[in-house]
Amino acid sequence: MTHVGDLLAKMLMDYGVEYVFGMPGGQTTALHDGISRLAPKIQHILVRDERSAPYAADAYARLTGKPGVCDVTVGPGATKLPDGLVEAYNASIPMIAIVGELPLDWVTLRHKGVASQGFDQQAFFQSITKATFTVPSVEALPDVVRSAFRIATSPRPGPVVIIVPHDVMDAPYPVDLATPIESRCIYAPSVRYRPPQDDVARAAALIARARRPAIIAGGGVHGSDASDALTSLTDLLRPLVVTSLSGKGAVPESRPYCAGVLNPLGSAGAIELVKEADLLIWCGSKASQNTAMNWTLPLAGQATITIDADPTEHGRTFEPTVTLCGDVRLTVEDLHAALLDAGAAPQPEWLDIISTRKSALTAKLHAELTTDTSPLKPQRVMHEIAERLKPEDVVISDASWSAGWIAQYIPAQQNGRQFIYARGQGGLGYSIPAAIGAGAVQRARGGYVVTVAGDGGHSFSIGELATLAQNRLKVVNVVLNNGTLGWLQMWQEIYFDALRQSVDLSFGNKPDFAAAADAMGLLGLKVNAASELAGAFDAALAYDGPSVIEVIVDSRATPIHSFRRRLADTSGKVAARPGTVYELRQWRTAVDLKQAEESLA
Structure with a gap:
């Protein structure tokens, strides 16, 4: 029938x-x-x-x-x-x-x-x-x-x-x-259109006048398959480039002008350098709460250009100096051509500032990546992943702190969508189910999928490990087990006078995530010391099927810079609770920011 x-x-x-x-x-x-x-x-x-x-x-x-x-x-x-x-x-x-x-x-x-x-x-x-x-x-x-x-x-x-x-x-x-x-x-976007050429010319002229231009690249760059075009443009202009979490890999982070992910979970260099720019180009980024640093960006005096295919996205939190409403890839290509006509060139002083700031952070990051202290630091685990990551591999982040560990400590060595983040809603439990879809794609491509989750996020969807095993998908699931819902535990501690309510996940030495993986047909490995990391990762990557590497990590480690500062404060004072969103978020008009364009005249 x-x-x-x-x-x-x-x-x-x-x-x-x-x-x-x-x-x-x-x-x-x-x-x-x-x-x-x-x-x-x-x-x-x-x-x-x-x-x-x-x-x-x-x-x-x-x-x-x-x-x-x-x-x-x-x-x-x-x-x-x-x-x-x-x-x-x-x-x-x-x-x-x-x-x-x-x-x-x-x-x-x-x-x-x-x-x-x-x-x-x-x-x-x-x-x-x-x-x-x-x-x-x-x-x-x-x-x-x-x-x-x-x-x-x-x-x-x-x-x-x-x-x-x-x-x-x-x-x-x-x-x-x-x-x-x-x-x-069959593919998205099914329709591509260009912005008006007058707008492109205005944007190019503004960029050519800028002394410290910055591009903030979002997930829309990947959605439009625009990373090649954007990398070509940035190689010409050599501006500061930072990305949202979803935009990671829009331009290779190995480029000397790239400063990493702009996010409270992201790069300290990106957070500081973007404040010194005189022009912010939001490229395929919706200027969300986290990427705009709680909507403190743009700062007064910063001119802005927005590139987005969605007309309603332009001006949601600030009035742009120039709007380029069009497909991201086509718009970047047109802008590149216009910049050549306008004679735009790299700004040596700005490149020196970027280089100096990045160099100051390199030694600190290297020390965190290579430390063998006990309990293990998540940064050390990211180092093992980065050392083994191949261009055809894919890294999937769960929500919460996993996103920050990946963002700061696993660089995007080439452009393209190699990193997948659940930032549309940011719900825990994304990484293992997402690995099912990614693993199916990787069958043809030949690469591995590596997921990174805390023990909280991993617990949300642990049953799907059986799906990975049944389909023999080559997925390495890294569980950073700190025994707690780390972000919430520290929030309670910092802002609610050392409260600790319903945030602890471990009891004794349970749950045993490595043993649970074995029981469901995966290779389960547990790591307690830095000396065990290399062997565990090598075994997982050599295994013909999915695996779980459970790493017992420091419960006091956090990728959030503000939390680190507050935890280091020994005054004993309870931090003031952050203001409400509507106290912090202010929509800026062209009048508020008009001096920005005038300063580039």
């Missing part, structure tokens, strides 16, 4: 979808039947928890540029999707989520679950997706699928939900039903 599940599977395959991540349900079994008939051109990967499915699809999308696809059943499957959908929505990641549904004519029986598992799924998803469609008929499905891919891949990319009622999914479909696809929507 040929049913709509076959039609849907074929359309996904025609859109270049190689993997669907999710969990079967009675209402979606026809889809899995259709996928099985088309395998191995399209394959389904079973997750242990539906919450993991969109995270896996998210990582797949970031590495391929194609929409990641996940599927769940009606009701309890659907209610597990929001974490991953919000991550994709906020981070502009193209995604298609296929959700089962009760039969079409059971409309009144969905209310309060009169029909098993029923509720209003359409309303549930609408606020956290670019679009949510319920398929009303067999004939309408092809157009819904085309619309979903068009919306998911169009600027600004994001997630789309397709809800397929049970009777539609199981229904036969006419063999002559047309199912064409839009080939331009």
